[in-house]
Amino acid sequence: MGSNQVWTLVDPPKGVRPVGCKWVYKRKLGADGEVTAFKARLVAKGYTQRPGVNFEETYSPVAMAKSIRILLVIAAWYDYEIWQMDVKTAFLNDFVEEEIFMDQPEGFTTVGEEQKVCRLQRSIYGLKQASEAGTHVLMKSYEFSMKDMGEASYILGIKIYRDRSRRMLGLTQFSYIEKILKRFRMEHSKRGHLPMRHGIKLSKKQFPKTDEELKRMSDISYASAVGSIQYAVQCTRPDVAYALSVTSRYQSCIGEAH
DSSP: TTTTEEEEEEOOTTTOBBBBBBEEEEEETTTTOEEEEEEEEEEEOGGGBTTTTTBOOOOOOOOHHHHHHHHHHHHHTTTOOEEEEEEGGGSSBOOOOOEEEEEEOTTTTOOOOOOOOOEEEBTTTTTTTTHHHHHHHHOOOOOOEEEEEOOOOTTTTEEEEEETTTTTTEEEOOOHHHHHHTTTTTTTTTSSSSSOOOOOOOGGOOOGHHHHHHHHTTTTTTHHHHHHHHOOOOTTTTHHHHHHHHHHHGOOOOOOOO
């Protein structure tokens, strides 16, 4: 952040409430779920920003999962190299157009200037316009500090298996699915080969009938589980799409059967 000159210290303007910030710590996982790095990011509390005051545009284009799969299929068919690069501190490259003032980050307060605030010159994580700004600068220039990550084997939580002699390529989200099972306390559940049992019928009539059942169902993060599975369906598991479509119909009235 220092080398990118992300902010300058200024006296707090009258009538302006600076945006807060916090440090977010995260473990970066590899293809097999092992920890490959520990990361610390300074994140602005963008939820305190006001539209028309300190942000305007927030849209940012995102690659669709099927677009990534199409590119991988083309690479496998023509035996192209699949190489991975990373733009270092991509969010810190573009200048912000609005006047945004932020509290000095914890642990990095400048001695003797504790009363001052940071006037942001470049975008940082958490700002409403951060993604849009990062995309804007990437489209203008390609001169950035890059990290060569070698031949692609893991992208967006998806592990890539490749057999170049047969020009075949496989994708799996095993680690992601294991993480989902642990999150919803189903890691010891019985595994099956079919995404949905034959003959099973679900309906709204199977909603909780007693207060005890209602309380038990309210402790289950059903909608969150459906959303987590939806990501796997979009990326690597279209075989469970029908089962997901059926179970997602009952998010407002879940029962034991669902």
